[in-house]
Amino acid sequence: xxxxxxxxxxxxxxxxxxxxxxxxxxxxxxxxxxxxxxxxxxxxxxxxxxxxxxxxxxxxxxxxxxxxxxxxxxxxxxxxxxxxxxxxxxxxxxxxxxxxxxxxxxxxxxxxxxxxxxxxxxxxxxxxxxxxxxxxxxxxxxxxxxxxxxxxxxxxxxxxxxxxxxxxxxxxxxxxxxxxxxxxxxxxxxxxxxxxxxxxxxxxxxxxxxxxxxxxxxxxxxxxxxxxxxxxxxxxxxxxxxxxxxxxxxxxxxxxxxxxxxxxxxxxxxxxxxxxxxxxxxxxxxxxxxxxxxxxxxxxxxxxxxxxxxxxxxxxxxxxxxxxxxxxxxxxxxxx
Numbered sequence: 406x407x408x409x410x411x412x413x414x415x416x417x418x419x420x421x422x423x424x425x426x427x428x429x430x431x432x433x434x435x436x437x438x439x440x441x442x443x444x445x446x447x448x449x450x451x452x453x454x455x456x457x458x459x460x461x462x463x464x465x466x467x468x469x470x471x472x473x474x475x476x477x478x479x480x481x482x483x484x485x486x487x488x489x490x491x492x493x494x495x496x497x498x499x500x501x502x503x504x505x506x507x508x509x510x511x512x513x514x515x516x517x518x519x520x521x522x523x524x525x526x527x528x529x530x531x532x533x534x535x536x537x538x539x540x541x542x543x544x545x546x547x548x549x550x551x552x553x554x555x556x557x558x559x560x561x562x563x564x565x566x567x568x569x570x571x572x573x574x575x576x577x578x579x580x581x582x583x584x585x586x587x588x589x590x591x592x593x594x595x596x597x598x599x600x601x602x603x604x605x606x607x608x609x610x611x612x613x614x615x616x617x618x619x620x621x622x623x624x625x626x627x628x629x630x631x632x633x634x635x636x637x638x639x640x641x642x643x644x645x646x647x648x649x650x651x652x653x654x655x656x657x658x659x660x661x662x663x664x665x666x667x668x669x670x671x672x673x674x675x676x677x678x679x680x681x682x683x684x685x686x687x688x689x690x691x692x693x694x695x696x697x698x699x700x701x702x703x704x705x706x707x708x709x710x711x712x713x714x715x716x717x718x719x720x721x722x723x724x725x726x727x728x729x730x731x732x733x734x735x736x737x738x739x740x741x
Contacts, residue, residue: 475508477726483686490690491701517542529570546595547588575611609634647674661694
């Protein structure tokens with residue numbers, strides 16, 4: 406059974422090597438008001454598929470054990486806490502309590518449609534360790550355009566961008582993995598709308614770039630007025646794209662993908678990235694770091710990714726954390 410539990414039911418300490426208390430299923434039937442079948446939908450918000458995207462095989466739904474805490478706090482630059490996964494429905498506060506115990510001071514909660522953007526804004530208003538980003542995902546834009554609802558949806562995003570705790574426009578960009586050529590024009594138009602909104606509001610932009618490196622660079626290069634900061638979320642390029650980012654001052658946010666066995670080009674990019682342009686994220690509940698790939702992800706796992714990043718750069722962990730945290734405040738402002 407999947408249960409939601411209040412924070413006063415959780416242990417006060419998170420033990421490295423053990424699954425954090427907030428992510429452990431309670432006794433079956435202990436909370437009939439919030440319990441649900443492991444095969445059923447979450448009580449609220451979308452739920453991640455129980456099957457692997459490529460193979461279709463069933464995923465392990467247990468959350469990974471807690472890593473060792475970081476010596477200096479960082480911030481999870483990109484998280485989707487409205488998405489449910491695993492065997493427990495975890496609240497934003499429970500996520501961030503656990504993350505804080507392991508060296509993650511907070512998270513940017515990122516929107517990908519109107520509902521998730523509204524969730525991020527509301528959560529950030531209630532939880533001081535969370536900040537919000539709002540946008541329409543590039544895979545969402547063509548669907549809305551075909552339905553004739555894009556203008557209304559983007560108008561709502563524009564309204565949400567004025568909320569007090571919104572620190573970025575995102576995630577927007579281009580995705581050629583899921584979208585064919587016949588829908589790319591709508592993606593490009595939406596991408597440019599979001600870039601203009603971010604520039605107008607003086608907010609950084611978080612960019613989703615999947616199989617579209619050249620066109621993302623071209624759109625950014627052709628834009629007359631860029632936002633004050635450009636962040637390539639879940640950086641997926643190689644050393645050449647990292648060099649372009651270094652030259653143009655674009656931030657590279659590394660996720661659990663950098664730990665995957667088949668991601669050597671990504672590690673090559675990390676190795677040459679300007680240290681002043683490096684950020685870290687989970688993109689949870691997706692992209693869980695190796696060796697827990699495919700299991701549920703959460704902000705506390707940012708500590709695992711940071712350790713691998715320090716190894717790749719042959720850097721002292723505390724110093725790299727300090728640099729990443731400084732970079733985070735340069736993009737989003739002070740974290741309080």
